[in-house]
Amino acid sequence: MTGYIVHIIDDNAxxxxxxxxxxxxxxxxxxxxxxxxxxxDGFEPDNAGCLILDVRMPRMSGLxxxxxxxxxxxxxxxxxxxxHGDVPMAIQAMxxxxxxxxxxxxxxxxxxxxxxxxxxARQKQAQDAEDSAQARADYGSLxxxxxxxxxxxxDGAMNKQIAYELSISQRTVxxxxxxxxxxxxxxNLADLIKKHIMLHGAG
Numbered sequence: 001m002t003g004y005i006v007h008i009i010d011d012n013a014x015x016x017x018x019x020x021x022x023x024x025x026x027x028x029x030x031x032x033x034x035x036x037x038x039x040x041d042g043f044e045p046d047n048a049g050c051l052i053l054d055v056r057m058p059r060m061s062g063l064x065x066x067x068x069x070x071x072x073x074x075x076x077x078x079x080x081x082x083x084h085g086d087v088p089m090a091i092q093a094m095x096x097x098x099x100x101x102x103x104x105x106x107x108x109x110x111x112x113x114x115x116x117x118x119x120x121a122r123q124k125q126a127q128d129a130e131d132s133a134q135a136r137a138d139y140g141s142l143x144x145x146x147x148x149x150x151x152x153x154x155d156g157a158m159n160k161q162i163a164y165e166l167s168i169s170q171r172t173v174x175x176x177x178x179x180x181x182x183x184x185x186x187x188n189l190a191d192l193i194k195k196h197i198m199l200h201g202a203g
Contacts, residue, residue, distance in 0.1 A: 004049030004119060006030040009039045009065070010081065011057045019052050022108055028115070036060035040068075050077040050099065050118035052111075055086045063093055070097055075125065077118035081106060135195045138184045146183070149176040153189070154196040
């Protein structure tokens with residue numbers, strides 16, 4: 001979790017101090033903001049691990065901030081802090097992509113567990129994005145003929161079928177296939193198919 005920051009966004013100073021102390025108790029770096037706009041003014045998505053976000057705030061509510069981040073394509077995990085009457089809104093927010101919500105008064109242990117899960121999800125999200133970028137770069141290094149072979153391989157075609165389809169020898173197919181596997185960084189066919197799904201979806 002090195003490098004990721006927990007952003008605390010709450011207009012109530014006592015609540016912010018509570019959340020700050022909780023993050024300190026597990027050595028998680030944090031930044032604290034008294035409102036949504038103050039958060040947005042200095043926000044760097046790449047460094048954000050998760051948000052602890054109050055639902056009801058003046059000027060821009062937690063739900064409005066969630067909507068803005070969604071509209072901007074920012075998918076940092078968001079944990080909502082809600083009063084009892086806000087639970088229906090929090091449930092709706094989770095349908096719109098919020099990671100979790102907790103009712104006030106906050107259960108400290110439950111919140112820390114939620115933050116831990118959110119940070120792990122953020123790490124996986126970042127790793128998946130990195131893997132996807134690498135797969136795109138690897139695919140871009142294939143020659144047109146290697147792409148032809150690649151497409152048939154991931155469709156399940158055998159070397160003999162590929163040779164017939166492309167009017168080339170099986171030996172040539174084997175050479176191209178080996179190159180595809182090498183360039184795509186695939187250890188086996190299953191690995192190549194996973195990369196294909198990452199790039200092009202399961203369809």
